[in-house]
Amino acid sequence: MNTADALPTRCEVLVVGSGAGGATTAAVLAEAGIDVVVVEEGEWIAQGEIVPFSLEQMERQYRSGGVTVALGRPGIAYTEGRCVGGGTEINSGLYRRPPADVLDRWRDQYGIADFAPEEFDSIADEVEEELSVRTVPGAVTPSSGLLRDGSDALGWRQSEIPRWMEYPEGGSATSGRRRSMTETYLPRARRAGARVVSGCRVRRLRQAGHGVVVDLEVAGARREVLADHVFVCGGAIQTPALLQRSGLRRDVGASLAIHPTVKLSARFPDEVNVGDDVPVHQVKEFAPNLSFGGSASHPGLLALALSDEWPKFGQVVESWRHMSVFYAAITSEGRGRVDALPGFQDPVVTYRLTRRDRDLLRAGLNRLALVMLEAGATEVYPSYRGAPVVRGRRDLADLAARFSANRASVMTVHLCSTVPMGESDRCPVDSFGAVKAADRITVNDASLLPDAPGVNPQAAVMAIAIRNARHFAARRSGGRT
Amino acid sequence: MALLTVLHAPFADVLIAHDMPGLPAARRARSVDFAVGRIALMPGPTRVGVDLIAVAVRALMVVLGGARTVRLLAPVTLPLLGEYVRLHRSLAYAYVWETWPDTAVDGTPA
Secondary structure (H helix, E strand, O other), rough: OEEEOOOOEEEEEEEOOOOOOHHHHHHHHHHHHOOOOEHHHHEEEOOOOOOOOHHHHHHEEEEHOOOEEEEOOOOOEEEOOOOOOOHHHOOOHHHHHHHOOHHHHHHHOOOOOOHHHHHHHHHHHHHHOOOOOOOOOOOHHHHHHHHHHHHHHOOOOEEEEEEEEEEOOOOOOOEEEEEOOOHHHHHHHHHHEEEEEOOOOEEEEEEEEEEEEEEEEEEEEEEEEEEEEEEEHHHHHHHHHHHHOOOOOOOOOOEEEEEEEEEEEOOOOOOOOOOOOOOOEEEEOOOEEEEEEEEEOOOHHHHHHHHHHHHHHHHHHHHHHEEEEEEEEEEEOEEHHHHHHHHOOOOEEEOOOOOHHHHHHHHHHHHHHHHHHHOOEEEEEEEOOOOOOOOOOHHHHHHHHOHHHEEEEEEEEEEEOOOOOOOOOOEEOOOOOEEEEOOOEEEHHHHHHHOOOOOOOOOHHHHHHHHHHHHHHHHEEEEEE | OOOHHHHHHHHHHHHHHHHHHOOHHHHHHHHHHHOOOOOOOHHHHHHHHHHHHHHHHHHEEEHHHHHHHHHHOOOOOOOOOOOOOHHHHHHHHHHHHOOOOOOOOOOOOO
């Protein structure tokens, strides 16, 4: 990685952010012969240096130590990566292409030009090859098997979701090494000449003649870089905040979309806890509206999941080896906002669930509890204040009756759609991410997705970012000749 | 950081002692430090709100005393005050059981 000394005063393209959008953008542009500088606010931490899903990881690789919340009733906890590689370094690595009907809807409703499914699929093929997207070798973890078995017992559709993982010869489900951006696209970008500078926080962008002045902080000092073009790839929260700080506010940050989730913990007769990994099975019987999966479940996270009803549930934390945490995720009709405030580095994030969202969260938690019972759970502990212990089907009506989204621990790890792309008037960027109200600035990350795709969005983010970067490189090449 | 400690640490200390009476003092002190440290990392606008609630809670502690304040607030589910208690609890529980997984529910070490 390059140090702050490598930060030039001029470059052709400056990429803000190094996650799924920024890393792929940098690789495509650098390989097209463009002089690229990537600036990243967080530090470079190699895969394997920190225990996944640990509090140490949250402190070093998550924004604000993982204590971030979208304000509302209820508040919705969310997480953002803040490290070289962004969210790809810290997430589950589960990979799903967005369904074809979602891509069609985005194209038709938002007027996205030249958005051919064949091109998308071709790029997704490349991404999957680069990231070694695959299913686990051999047997899955016990908690993953519970999702599979519980779903099968009910006759519900489930599947193993592939991950971007590399496994050693003869390796097991938990021996994989994440093929994140620091292992894939960022090394590619650097081999092609890109510079990646960590510890740089971009304050704002300013148009200046035939370029963009990037005002940033690095190693405690203010610096300016003049770039011919800037790609903003800071993710669905930081990207709109940066645009707003730069005076670009119209339709920016007003359409945050997420997949809200509610959780429960379940206890089983056998030891099922895997602290530093997540289950790979998901129940898709009610997709896209509802999906069920598993979370990291080390004892700290288990205690967190039990904390809403601690006087009643707390005792069971001593059985953590027999427990695991699971979630129900919904496609939400609600929307949120990201608003940069003067005088603050961080924006205010808000989100409002609709009545339908609340009903869906209740239904999701109930059905997830049923999956757990069918998988052999002796008790289920839903994560909301006032929740009952569920010991059998007869308790499910009580779970549903007492549930209120306002009393639940709702969270999300999928954030998108704050700068939706398309030719529609409501889109602040065009079909390839170029900001309509400014020259030489392109957005290229999860902000562009017109809405939440109903599956992990990072496949869509990477494919769209590569598409847009290639479009830019082709036009630039055409301009030169 | 010193101001944050003054604002948040006393309530965190009494709350953890209330919830986990068996947790040794040294572990409780580390848990309080962790909670205050994470509050310090919160996004600015959110932290301003959390700090304002802490001022009100500190005032209550001066009037009622720490133990009575915690007994009063521990079951509260109202927005803001309830969320403040929940924030401290979630940080403390996550820290205690990640750091010492075999801790009993009352905080007693295994």
